[in-house]
Amino acid sequence: MGEHGHGDPHESGAVITAGDGESGKYAIDNPGLPPHRPRVADEDPKAAKRSERQVATLFLISIIGTVIFFIGYFAVELSEDLHALRLQNTLLGLGVGFAMLGLGLGVVHWAKTLMPDHELVEARKPLRTEEHRQEAEQIIDEVLDESGIKRRPLIRNTLIGAAVLAPLPFILTLRDLDRSEDFGMDRMRHSLWEEGVRLVRDPTGTPIRAADITVGSAMHVIPENLREVSGHADRLSEKAKSVVLVVRMNPDEIQQVTPGREDWTHDGIIACSKVCTHVGCPVALYERHTHHLLCPCHQSTFDAAQEFKVVFGPAGRPLPQLPIAVDEEGFLIARSDFTEPVGPTYWERGSTDPEGDYNA
Structure with a gap:
């Protein structure tokens, strides 16, 4: 204990504080946000245009991947030939892979090279009044302006094409789980x-x-x-x-x-x-x-x-x-077929079963 009696680290000098008043409890004052370091595309229009073409190319790769999926899905006819089955599986896998990869990489590259990267600190406000709603709309408009999607039609159009086509392979695959009309x-x-x-x-x-x-x-x-x-x-x-x-x-x-x-x-x-x-x-x-x-x-x-x-x-x-x-x-x-449906218990199954062998 010694001369510092109570063993309080703040009184003993074991803790170094900085600043006065309320901030004096912390060893280091808040340094604030670091200075912004501009990227090459921020200062060089040619670099920005090059990045724009790269993003558009990635979106086009996504579109091509979807087309490859369609070729495998519709053009390759399944038969007893295992080569046809392998070819179709290869085209389906490559198509979905390129569709998702191109779209994902394109969005990431766009964000890292062209979208604003300034760090901001903003207090959260409850959006309750009409004034706050209008302020939110203004923020959304500013985000769209900063993203450059309005003034970069090449990126916008290829993004729309890739985003529209990329989910189609999954929709067709789910639809193809069963094509029959009498499923039940x-x-x-x-x-x-x-x-x-x-x-x-x-x-x-x-x-x-x-x-x-x-x-x-x-x-x-x-x-x-x-x-x-x-x-x-x-x-x-x-x-x-x-x-x-x-x-x-x-x-x-x-x-x-x-x-x-x-x-x-x-x-x-x-x-x-x-x-x-x-x-x-x-x-x-x-x-x-x-x-x-x-x-x-x-x-x-x-x-x-x-x-x-x-x-x-x-x-x-x-x-x-x-x-x-x-x-x-x-x-x-x-001796016979199964006396009840095989597989999972679906919601359609219940007490109306004529043979009464099972319940939902």
Whole structure:
């Protein structure tokens, strides 16, 4: 403590203060804004014009990228040829990339080289009165004037073109998720599975003998008649609805059997849709000791021993079960299609379901 008694750092001299009065509590007074350093484009009209052309060029690259996307989307016809699919994917990817990159770099380069870069400090005011509203309009007009968008028509026009065209690839991609007119719950209720259709391995198409499936194993299967679907896009659409996971456990480990489903399994072999009932991710992880199936997207967990009941996660209903049997040659076959729609629980699903197998 010594001669400075109370140990107050301000009284002991340990803290150096500057200024008088209220500002004396701080070691360094507010130095204010640093002096503005003009850029080359601020002082050289030729440099400013060069920067303007560079910004316009970047916007044109964005426009060209959108055109490349359209070429890949409309001009490349999909077929069984993988080269065409790869070409289309390349054009779509490059097109979207250049469209977004050109637009983003153009705006950044414009801001760094041509827009005013003076630092300003302005107190915030509540915009309540008509006078304040007019002041806000004046500020907006000043911003537009300072940005140079009014006196630089080359930048303005290329920016408008790039900004209008750049979102179109995303709009077309979202629209192309499903082109059919009958999309809805009824469509998702039906898949390629029907009575007598064999379960085959995905992707080899090899039929599966029940005797070859060991206890604790799981395999991904598709309907044998998938190969009969013509058209690459249609085949992918049907496969997305029809993919199934088959697991085998000891028959006495199956804890729950709903009345009417007693013949849906065979000697501990049970099958379900792979499409998660949350948002449609593929359920592909099987833990043999707990008989749990895990969706890797949001960790929804289903119990195969309890007819794929949800035991954890955001999924709202069990995975639809596929009724299966064995034909005369010992191969696994479907007894019927799924008795409920596969995939996520949409808002259309509710108590009006005629079979009453599920709730929203």
